[in-house]
Amino acid sequence: MIVSKQKPFAEILAALEESRKIFLVGCAKCATVCKSGGEEEIWQMQEQLASAGKEVTGSIVIDEACHMLRAGRDLRGRKEMVGDADALLVLACGAGVQSVSAASEKKTVAGLDTLFLGNIRRLGQYEEKCSLCGECVLTETAGICPKTVCPKGLLNGPCGGMQDGRCETDPDAECVWSQIYKRLQLLGKVENLRNSLPGKDFSRKLKPGKLKIEK
Amino acid sequence: MISRLQRKLEAGEFVITAEVCPPKGTDCAEFLDKADSLREHVDSINVTDNQGANMRISPLAAAALLVRSGIEPVFQITCRDRNRMALQSELLGAAALGVVNVLALTGDHISFGDHPQAKPVFDLDSVHLLDAISGLSSGQDMSGNPLHGAPHFYPGAAAAPEAEPFPLTLFKLEKKARAGARFFQTQAIFTPGKLRSFRDATGHLGVKIIAGVFLLKSGGRARYMNARIPGLSVPAGIIEVLENATSPLARGVEIARRLVGELRPYCDGLHIMAMGREDLIPEIIKEVR
Numbered sequence: 001m002i003v004s005k006q007k008p009f010a011e012i013l014a015a016l017e018e019s020r021k022i023f024l025v026g027c028a029k030c031a032t033v034c035k036s037g038g039e040e041e042i043w044q045m046q047e048q049l050a051s052a053g054k055e056v057t058g059s060i061v062i063d064e065a066c067h068m069l070r071a072g073r074d075l076r077g078r079k080e081m082v083g084d085a086d087a088l089l090v091l092a093c094g095a096g097v098q099s100v101s102a103a104s105e106k107k108t109v110a111g112l113d114t115l116f117l118g119n120i121r122r123l124g125q126y127e128e129k130c131s132l133c134g135e136c137v138l139t140e141t142a143g144i145c146p147k148t149v150c151p152k153g154l155l156n157g158p159c160g161g162m163q164d165g166r167c168e169t170d171p172d173a174e175c176v177w178s179q180i181y182k183r184l185q186l187l188g189k190v191e192n193l194r195n196s197l198p199g200k201d202f203s204r205k206l207k208p209g210k211l212k213i214e215k
Numbered sequence: 216m217i218s219r220l221q222r223k224l225e226a227g228e229f230v231i232t233a234e235v236c237p238p239k240g241t242d243c244a245e246f247l248d249k250a251d252s253l254r255e256h257v258d259s260i261n262v263t264d265n266q267g268a269n270m271r272i273s274p275l276a277a278a279a280l281l282v283r284s285g286i287e288p289v290f291q292i293t294c295r296d297r298n299r300m301a302l303q304s305e306l307l308g309a310a311a312l313g314v315v316n317v318l319a320l321t322g323d324h325i326s327f328g329d330h331p332q333a334k335p336v337f338d339l340d341s342v343h344l345l346d347a348i349s350g351l352s353s354g355q356d357m358s359g360n361p362l363h364g365a366p367h368f369y370p371g372a373a374a375a376p377e378a379e380p381f382p383l384t385l386f387k388l389e390k391k392a393r394a395g396a397r398f399f400q401t402q403a404i405f406t407p408g409k410l411r412s413f414r415d416a417t418g419h420l421g422v423k424i425i426a427g428v429f430l431l432k433s434g435g436r437a438r439y440m441n442a443r444i445p446g447l448s449v450p451a452g453i454i455e456v457l458e459n460a461t462s463p464l465a466r467g468v469e470i471a472r473r474l475v476g477e478l479r480p481y482c483d484g485l486h487i488m489a490m491g492r493e494d495l496i497p498e499i500i501k502e503v504r
Binding site for chain 2: 151152153154156157158159160161162163168169177178193194198199200202
C-alpha cells in the first residue's frame with residue numbers, strides 16, 4: 001500500500017489562499033486505509049474548510065485515484081460541482097493527484113505527502129519494507145530487504161555502526177543484517193553470507209518508470 | 216610507488232598512524248601545522264572524509280596538501296556522498312596527486328552530521344568500493360573500460376572488533392579481504408582482550424591490523440561519544456575513572472598510553488585519534504616508538 005499523511009491544515013489553507021470554492025477528491029484505496037483521504041477525512045476536511053470561510057462545491061472519493069480513466073470518468077460525473085470550483089483539493093497519493101490534474105484544467109492542490117510503499121503492521125502502523133528498486137534480492141537475503149531496511153542500503157553486511165545488533169541511526173531498531181543473520185541461522189544457510197552481492201544496477205530503475213505489457 | 220605504510224607493514228615493522236581532521240573552510244594552516252608536528256612521530260596521517268557527516272574541506276585536497284608537504288596521507292573515502300562515478304574519479308585524482316594509502320569506508324549516516332537534509336548516496340558499499348579500487352589498480356573502471364594510466368593504491372578497510380554479533384561482522388571482513396583490503400584500521404578499542412580475539416579470528420585473512428586508540432578528554436566527552444559516534448563504546452568503568460580524576464585530560468592520556476602498550480602485542484600498528492589534541496600524541500606513543 002502507498003502510505004501517505006495529510007499536510008498540516010495551515011499549509012493546505014495557504015495553498016488555497018486564492019481559491020474560495022473548493023472541490024474535494026479522496027481515494028477509496030490506500031489513502032482510506034491510512035486515514036489520510038477516505039470518506040471520513042474528506043468529511044472532516046469539508047468541515048475545516050467551511051470554518052475557514054471556504055465554500056466546498058462537492059466531493060468525491062474515487063475508487064482508485066491512481067486509475068487515470070476512472071478518475072477522469074468520476075470527475076466528469078460531478079461536472080457541475082467541479083466546474084463551479086476554483087480549485088480541486090486532492091487527498092490521495094502523488095499518483096492520485098496527477099490522475100486528477102491530468103483530467104481537469106482546474107488548479108490542483110495536493111493535500112497529502114506521499115511517504116512510501118508500506119506494509120501494514122496493524123491499523124495505523126505502517127513500515128517500509130520494499131523500496132521498489134527494480135532488482136529484487138530477497139531470495140538471497142532470507143526474505144528481508146537490506147536495500148530498504150538498512151538506512152544505508154548496504155548489500156554486504158552491517159556497517160561499523162552496528163552495536164549489539166542495533167542500528168546506528170536508531171538504537172531501538174535491530175540492524176537488518178542482524179535480522180538476516182538470525183533468519184539464515186534458522187534456515188541453516190549462514191554460509192550464504194559468504195557471497196558478495198554486487199552494487200545495484202540503477203539502469204534498471206530509470207525515472208520515470210514505465211511498463212507496457214505486450215499481449 | 217610503494218608507500219611507507221605499505222613498505223613497513225609488509226616488512227613486518229610496527230607502524231603508527233594518526234588522524235588529523237581537515238578544516239571546515241579553506242584555511243589549512245592549522246591542519247598543516249598539526250600534521251607537520253607529527254612528522255617525526257608517525258608513519259602516515261589519516262585525513263577524514265567529512266567525519267561524522269559534518270561538511271569540511273575535501274579529504275582529497277587535504278591529502279594532496281600533505282603529499283606536497285612531504286607527509287604521507289591515508290586518504291579516507293566514504294560511500295556516503297559520492298556515487299560510483301564520483302568515487303572512481305576522485306580515486307584517480309588522488310593517485311595522480313601522489314596518494315597511495317586509501318581507507319575505503321561506508322561512512323557515518325547523514326543524520327549524524329550538520330547537513331541532515333542532504334541525500335545519503337550509498338550507491339556502493341565498502342566492499343564494492345574495495346572492488347572498484349582493485350579494478351582501477353588493474354587498469355580498468357567498474358564498467359570494464361581501460362584506463363589511460365592505472366593507479367597504485369594500498370587499500371585498507373575499517374573493522375569494529377567490539378561489534379556484536381561478531382561472526383556476522385567477520386563475514387563482511389572476509390569479503391573486504393577478498394575485495395583487496397590489505398590492512399584493517401579498527402574502531403577505537405578499550406578492551407585489549409577484544410583485539411586479541413579479533414586477531415585470532417581474522418588471522419587467516421592475511422590482513423594487517425592497525426588498532427585504533429582514542430584519546431578521551433573527559434568523562435562527559437566520553438559519554439557524548441558513546442551517544443554520537445557510531446560503533447564507539449567507552450566502557451562505564453573508564454568513564455567513571457575520568458569523571459573522578461582531578462585532571463581528566465592527563466588521566467585520558469594515561470589511559471591511552473596504557474592501551475597503546477596493552478594493544479601492541481596483538482596488532483601490526485596503532486592508529487591514534489586525538490580529536491584536536493594531536494600535540495599529545497608523542498606522549499601517548501612514547502613507549503612503543
